[in-house]
Amino acid sequence: MGNDKKIVLIADDDMDYLFQMKMHIESFGFEVITAESQREAERVIEHTKPDLAIFDLMMESDDSGFILSFKMKRKYPDVPIILATAVASETGMSFGVNTQNDKQWIKADLYLEKGIRKDQLHKEINKLLKI
Amino acid sequence: MDKLNVLVVDDEPGIRSGVSRILNNFSVSYPFMDSDYGFNVVETSTGEEAVEIIENQDIEIVLLDNKLPGIQGTDVLEYINKYKPEILVMMITSYASLELAVKATNQGAYDFIPKPFTPQELKSALENVSKHIFLRGMTRKLNKEGKEIRYQFLSVLSHELKAPLNAIEGYLKIMQERQAGDKMDDYDQMLDRSLHRINGMRNLIMDLLDLTKIKLEKKTDKFQQVKVSEIAQNAVEAINPYAIQKDVQIFLHDKDVEINIDPGDLEIIFNNLISNAVKYNKNNGRVDVFIDKKDNLLIIKIKDTGIGLSEDEIKNLFEEFFRVKNEQTKHITGSGLGLPIVRKVLDIYHGDIHVESKVNEGSTFSVTLPV
Numbered sequence: 001m002g003n004d005k006k007i008v009l010i011a012d013d014d015m016d017y018l019f020q021m022k023m024h025i026e027s028f029g030f031e032v033i034t035a036e037s038q039r040e041a042e043r044v045i046e047h048t049k050p051d052l053a054i055f056d057l058m059m060e061s062d063d064s065g066f067i068l069s070f071k072m073k074r075k076y077p078d079v080p081i082i083l084a085t086a087v088a089s090e091t092g093m094s095f096g097v098n099t100q101n102d103k104q105w106i107k108a109d110l111y112l113e114k115g116i117r118k119d120q121l122h123k124e125i126n127k128l129l130k131i
Numbered sequence: 132m133d134k135l136n137v138l139v140v141d142d143e144p145g146i147r148s149g150v151s152r153i154l155n156n157f158s159v160s161y162p163f164m165d166s167d168y169g170f171n172v173v174e175t176s177t178g179e180e181a182v183e184i185i186e187n188q189d190i191e192i193v194l195l196d197n198k199l200p201g202i203q204g205t206d207v208l209e210y211i212n213k214y215k216p217e218i219l220v221m222m223i224t225s226y227a228s229l230e231l232a233v234k235a236t237n238q239g240a241y242d243f244i245p246k247p248f249t250p251q252e253l254k255s256a257l258e259n260v261s262k263h264i265f266l267r268g269m270t271r272k273l274n275k276e277g278k279e280i281r282y283q284f285l286s287v288l289s290h291e292l293k294a295p296l297n298a299i300e301g302y303l304k305i306m307q308e309r310q311a312g313d314k315m316d317d318y319d320q321m322l323d324r325s326l327h328r329i330n331g332m333r334n335l336i337m338d339l340l341d342l343t344k345i346k347l348e349k350k351t352d353k354f355q356q357v358k359v360s361e362i363a364q365n366a367v368e369a370i371n372p373y374a375i376q377k378d379v380q381i382f383l384h385d386k387d388v389e390i391n392i393d394p395g396d397l398e399i400i401f402n403n404l405i406s407n408a409v410k411y412n413k414n415n416g417r418v419d420v421f422i423d424k425k426d427n428l429l430i431i432k433i434k435d436t437g438i439g440l441s442e443d444e445i446k447n448l449f450e451e452f453f454r455v456k457n458e459q460t461k462h463i464t465g466s467g468l469g470l471p472i473v474r475k476v477l478d479i480y481h482g483d484i485h486v487e488s489k490v491n492e493g494s495t496f497s498v499t500l501p502v
Contacts, residue, residue, distance in 0.1 A: 013456065016298035016324050020305065027310070037456070058290070060456050066214060067186060115297045118304075 005031040006129060009050035011041035011068060012084070013059040017114065021054065028122050038064035042071060049076050052129055055108075057085035069108045080128040083108040132158060132167045135261060136189055139174045140181040140207065141196040141223060146246070147174040150194060153250045159261040168261045178202040182210055185218065192260055194244070196223045197235070205235065212239040219260050223248075291335060291452060291467070295328035331464045338468035341399060342475065353393040359422050359429060360385035362394060366401035367420065374409045374418070381405065381418045388424045390502050396476045400431070403469040404496050408435035410463055411455075411494075424502065431498040440488040448486065449474045473498075 008030045012018045015036065022032045033050065035041035038059045044050075053072055057065035065083045072081060109128055112121075139150045154170040173188065175181050178199045184190065185207075193211065197204035204222065211218050222235040222243035235243060241263070244256050302321040311317040360383070367381050374381050390397070401420075408418040412435050421432040438459045440448065447453040452467035454460070477484055480500055488494035 014294055014298060016301065016328065017294075019324075020298070020301040023305065023310065063214065070210070070214070114293075115300065 005029065006051040007031045007033060007048070008125070009033045009035065009041065009044060009048070009053040011035040011038065011054070011059065011065075012056035013037055014056070017056075024118050024121060025125070028125065030125075038068055041068055045072055045075060050079060052080050052082070052125060054082045054084055054112075057083055065108075080110070081108040082110045082112055082124070082128070084112045084114050132169045134169050134171050135191045135264065136171045136173060137192045137194060137257075138181060138184055138190045139172060139194045140176075140178065140199065140204070141194070142176045142198070142200055143196075144176070146196070146223070147176070150174075150253065153253055154257065157254055157257070159258050168265070170257070176200070178204065178207045181207050185211065185215055190215075190218055191264060192257070193218055193220045194223055195220055195240070196246075205238065208235060208238060208240055219263065221256060221260065288339075288452070292332065295332045298328050299325045327464070331466075334464070335466040335468070338466040338472060341472050342468055353395070354391050355394065356389050356391055357394050357397065359388045359390055359397070359431075362397045363401050363420055363422060363431075366398060366405050369402065370406050370409055373406070377409055377412060377416075378414045379409050379412045379416045379418060381409070381420065383420045383422075385420075385422045386424065388422055388429050388502070390429050390500060392480065392500070396479070399476050400473050400498060403473050404431075404433045404498070407469060408433050408437065408494075408496075410465070411435065411460070412437040416493075427502050429498075429500040429502050431500075432495055433498075434493065434495040436493040439490040439492050440486065440494055441490055445486050445488060449484075 008025050010018060010021050010025070010032060011034075012021070013036055018034050018036065022034055025032050030051075033044055033048065035044050038061070041053075041055065045053075053068075055065040055068045055072075057063070059065070061067075065085070069081050069083065072079060110124060112124065116124075137150075137154060139147050141147050141150075151172040151174060154172050158167045158169045160167040173184060173190070175184060176199075179201050181193070181195070182202075185193070193207075195204045195207055199207075208220055208222070211220055216239075219241040220235075220239070222240045223246050224235075224243055225246045233243075241260060242256060244252060248256075302318075302325045305311060305321065306318050311321070363383055363385060367383055371381065405418060405420060412418065416436040418436075419432075419434045421430075421434070423430045423432075440455065444455050448455075449470050451471045454465060454467045474484060476482075477498065477500070482498060482500035484496060484498045486494060486496055
């Protein structure tokens with residue numbers, strides 16, 4: 001049974017968020033690998049190909065999530081990526097990956113605001129994994 | 132002399148070594164610049180490696196050949212535009228592809244140098260870029276107190292406040308739905324973490340209050356002649372319980388110095404610096420607080436045996452919300468406002484602060500204040 005579980009890689013420097021995401025996503029029936037920094041996530045993808053990745057935008061630097069996405073897509077172009085951040089629309093720093101132009105440079109498949117409901121998260125992950 | 136880091140991306144070794152040779156002995160100076168600019172040259176033969184270097188090192192200028200073995204120069208250019216737009220790119224192109232060079236500048240390259248170039252052509256191209264970099268730096272400095280900074284501050288602040296709220300909310304939802312079991316014990320750890328995050332938020336808010344107070348008041352009516360060692364002693368006593376917990380000893384080496392100051396401000400300086408020195412110390416470490424006077428200057432030195440700071444970290448240390456992030460600081464909480472507050476207080480009194488540090492050995496913060 002254990003072998004056919006899909007692997008989700010989550011990178012976030014907020015250990016509480018990481019813990020909660022792991023708990024939720026495991027409850028959806030996935031195997032979860034966590035990384036507490038951009039660097040740690042980079043080490044993970046060196047030897048492991050996840051089926052889906054969820055990256056926090058701001059870790060060691062303000063654009064860690066972008067850099068990770070870029071590296072990830074270069075190595076595994078077919079693995080869907082979700083970028084998650086707590087920076088909200090009211091700060092003016094919001095951006096979606098909806099237009100063709102956005103997709104060209106934001107190497108992520110979906111942009112999510114943190115604090116998303118569990119069932120919504122489940123739906124989005126299934127959609128990206130085409131389940 | 133300031134050094135600009137130049138990355139040369141070309142698959143011809145002759146071009147790379149030529150550029151290195153020319154630029155290593157070349158410097159740019161203009162009458163309006165504070166100091167001359169010299170160049171550090173970093174070389175690579177592929178676009179892939181160029182992207183790695185750009186990510187991991189501070190590069191100001193990229194000399195970029197378009198024809199590369201793997202990914203093309205324009206791909207590297209695209210990457211720079213999106214992720215490191217502050218880097219200035221000079222395309223190196225053969226005469227035959229001038230059209231391409233024009234296209235590249237349209238795509239965001241700063242300029243191009245046709246190949247083969249003479250040393251003089253390379254030098255004058257670099258002169259132009261350096262001037263641009265210098266002017267850009269000046270403009271930024273001038274804008275510093277303006278709206279942009281305030282806006283940035285608010286957006287980072289909302290991020291800093293929202294992260295703990297999200298964490299706490301997440302734990303509460305898990306508890307509400309009994310996701311980890313039916314017993315209260317199943318949630319002990321989550322409760323601890325929630326309280327910890329609330330505490331972090333409270334500290335952030337306290338620091339914010341300090342910061343706004345400083346910004347609003349220049350309260351000469353509160354100035355009084357105070358004994359520096361008394362205030363230092365109070366700060367040490369306040370921090371000592373925490374220091375004992377962390378197994379750090381604080382030593383005060385005082386001298387009889389008096390200063391005309393709002394005592395609350397001097398407290399802010401001592402409290403922040405000493406508590407940092409304890410917080411980022413090692414087990415069994417020590418903190419030495421020196422108070423001295425030299426030529427009408429009060430000199431406060433706070434020396435720790437802690438984890439130390441890299442040069443890059445020192446550069447950003449006084450930026451609001453900057454926090455050193457590494458394995459050793461992972462479990463240390465802080466608002467990222469302590470040192471900016473100290474800097475603001477010192478500005479009011481035309482004081483100064485500087486840091487000397489060695490990674491893994493410790494840091495010394497030196498404050499000077501006119502008496």
